Amino acid sequence: MWVNKKIEDIMHRTHTCGELRITDLGKTVTLAGWVQKSRDLGGMTFIDVRDRYGITQLTFNSEDDETLRSHARELGREYVIKVTGTVIERSSKNAKIPTGDIEIKVSNLEILNESKLPPFTIEDDTDGGEDIRMKYRYLDIRRNPVKNSLLFRHKVTQEVRNYLSGLDFCEIETPYLIKSTPEGARDFVVPSRMNPGQFYALPQSPQTFKQLLMVGGMDKYFQIVKCFRDEDLRADRQPEFTQIDCEMSFVEQEDILNVFEGMTRHLLKTIHGIDVEQFPRMTFEEAMRTYGNDKPDIRFGMKFGELNAVAQHKEFAIFNNAELVVGIAVPGAASYTRKQIDELTEWVKRPQVGASGMVYVKCEADGSFKSSVDKFYDQEDLAKWAEATGASAGDLILILSGPANKTRAQLSALRMELGNRLGLRKPDEFAPLWVIDFPLLEWDEDTERFHAMHHPFTSPKIEDMPLLDTDPGKVRANAYDLVLNGNEIGGGSIRIHDKDMQALMFKHLGFTPEQAQEQFGFLMNAFQYGAPPHGGLAFGLDRLTAILGGQETIRDFIAFPKNNSGRDVMIDAPATVAKEQLDELSISLIAPKN
């Protein structure tokens, strides 16, 4: 047996590249990192060396050591080097970087590894497109925007864990190899070699396991956990994604909202130093009526004004025949030209939005109104519209009409577009909102039956139970979403904890008792042995982190994301596997279905 050498004897570096300051003048230091850039000036060569922590300038002087300087001139971008030298004061200081007051007069240079010329520049504004950056993600990660996003994500998860652990939540790992449900068309399945012909499934969420942990008396559970969904990927979705999954026992909705409002407030405080007031709350119904959207961005106004009462009494057939006439007041937009308004009209008529037309009213500075329907409505009518939409002088009222739900969705899209165009969606402003009282069920046109809006374990509001038989779509659930800046960042519910209630719910969802037993028997059995009242929620960590980071897309907050076809282009996965391996698993390939 032998003892430690001193760390100092062997470490590659004494300091990081972000660490040295003017107070370190005169020290002999060793740094290691990547060559960011190099330039010659007279008899000198200057090299910026970079690591995760920052950038430090190195100097090589022909007068001091011609050989050393000539070696330095041969270094290419992204070479990995180790240098030893003395900290000296810079003649021309760089206030933009923390190490900008000093530089290292190098006395020894070692090349730890060479580098080919990278396929794109390792700079904040790179010349590399999305595809090439994904293929060389390990180089992309060297860039500040990606590197800082990953460090930021670490900080968010750390603070989540600090907060929840401080409240006695226990992080518990639930299994990844679980069971596919017949409804689980979006399950990834995993053949089992030891159990031929049988498959595990990867969890879409740990929902049933966290409920079983509540039955098991764990009281307060959380987990930061990967979940999986094999579905066609929309622009900003991933087949594997991360949830902050939480559950509590002996609580009602109010407790959950308070705990996780507290968590969100803790994040805003510790990450951004922002104190947020108590979060506002809005029912699903109010959100739809006021913003046409169950995840409204309340950083800005332009609330919906319903105009049926003040617009359906004249000869304008389009409004008279519409289920809903609804408008928003765009602040300061009365000055828009005809061309600008035409462009907006074209925008709402795009297939992605789908409106058939748009009516406008300009609220002039002198208190008069100028509209595209002046033929049908007088100034007195339009004044009422202005009142209903909250428009003031200088604003532009934009009005859509048609079937209520569709029209609301269209106006919501227009509102968000205008919010973006007018710079009202500020990335450094945070406006959280609870949306509560979601419907329990939603009608599915394809299958012509009701589906659980949240999931089948969500409890209905007791007072709405009588409606289950008469008007199921009207039954409200003890379900809630946390919305931040127009994004749903979390959602959950108070669960059913009574086996008879759960059986009733499965019945209303169209399950036979046998189907319910086959799929969720273990949960319903568990409910027979003393299940406590419980509820919880889950946050989408990828999205939450991106929004807290002031970004719209999640990719830079994921170290190795997949593309829209679910492929990892860096490692080239998925890929074929050897027939022997499939034989071992008792499966074979067949021709694709389509």
Add this chain to the structure above:
Amino acid sequence: MWVNKKIEDIMHRTHTCGELRITDLGKTVTLAGWVQKSRDLGGMTFIDVRDRYGITQLTFNSEDDETLRSHARELGREYVIKVTGTVIERSSKNAKIPTGDIEIKVSNLEILNESKLPPFTIEDDTDGGEDIRMKYRYLDIRRNPVKNSLLFRHKVTQEVRNYLSGLDFCEIETPYLIKSTPEGARDFVVPSRMNPGQFYALPQSPQTFKQLLMVGGMDKYFQIVKCFRDEDLRADRQPEFTQIDCEMSFVEQEDILNVFEGMTRHLLKTIHGIDVEQFPRMTFEEAMRTYGNDKPDIRFGMKFGELNAVAQHKEFAIFNNAELVVGIAVPGAASYTRKQIDELTEWVKRPQVGASGMVYVKCEADGSFKSSVDKFYDQEDLAKWAEATGASAGDLILILSGPANKTRAQLSALRMELGNRLGLRKPDEFAPLWVIDFPLLEWDEDTERFHAMHHPFTSPKIEDMPLLDTDPGKVRANAYDLVLNGNEIGGGSIRIHDKDMQALMFKHLGFTPEQAQEQFGFLMNAFQYGAPPHGGLAFGLDRLTAILGGQETIRDFIAFPKNNSGRDVMIDAPATVAKEQLDELSISLIAPKN
């Protein structure tokens, strides 16, 4: 919009069942939990109510409220109840529980949920066997031994994260849907619906991704992450298991050992309040020679004494023909009876151990020796054996002989067995040890070629490189294991960061350049763009937690473990899936291979 109700207005409980003390006398409180047990005494009923935090005694008195008491008498075990009452002093205090000084005089009782009689008792010493406890794991979790193990695991992971985050390690999630390697016979594969005929694989470890993060300049990475291995399960293995996975750049072996020795010391200090000295280190070769084992339990002695030099000069053919004669001194065992020694002889002759016989020497109190080979050896010979094994008066020397490797393994098994029998393996004593200088390669009898002992990315010791061509088995690697109480709890290496060295390594492992490129091309490509020197290690969290918790088996430290066939008997997974689902995935079932 409306505002919060006060939490206090709606919470199910004011206190937990582990919280109330004598200082709370007179308070009106509401508790909720499970009925642990119930007993009648005269006109009183006493009920123990339990939650995650403890147990509190409730009292119901006929004199106060006959109806209430009769309701209380109807409560069954594991009923979920909510009670309100007054904290009073207990007449007969229970010093064994923290709430033992008080009880609740109940004024209101509500049944939140009923319970069938559980299939086993919810007590520390349950009457339930392993199988039934696994089927009803959610009830098993209510028992203290399991519940406390899960809470303990949470504390360990918290402290791991605290320590590593404090050292600027960044936790980064690597993907779960990766690529199978042709060598990956133990990979779980996942068919991709969007990429018919292609498969993802679940990672056996994030090895290549963490190396790519080092190439990406992340400098210090860790992750507590699930890994997967589809192999026949030995007694205490799981198909999904958790690693504390770590990697650092610009380091040498010494840095890694220091950082993770620090982490282990931090755990022992924060979890158990134990200060541990600097960890001893031992080469692989020394560990094998001294303990016959690369993960020796050094909580106790009985080091191997090699006796060839002092035992191969007489007429005893068995020793003379043996490659190795080796013994251990069992402390205080000279008093063993003939019967006891015979039993030990039978024990080493069991097929699981495989020795052909055993020689013993009793070191008597008077300094004389009595052995089973007195016919061949005199007192002077035996005195030398005692010296070589470190035996003192009162000890029993046990000696095995035969081929060196096999004999060492047999004597190691005997040593561990005696350590257990003699109570020398104390669960509350912690003896960490670094085993270093592992061989780079090991010979595989089946495939008749060398395999990487650790993995193909492990760097060889530069000074041993010449041996790669002449005597590959002798090449040592920069590889190390952390051993705790006879278990390998972590292992790692300094990696290769040079593409030519990596190519050379693949060649020595029998890969063609094409095979190496196909399987690990993305890593070898990455090495062309400035890979820093790096290394790391991974801890097995399940095992680490169990050992820190003083347990031999890992199951109670996993919320929902699988059995030896890889099955989750609670949810009955894996299971068959519908043909339609397989069609969607472009796969079909075939008859099992065997």
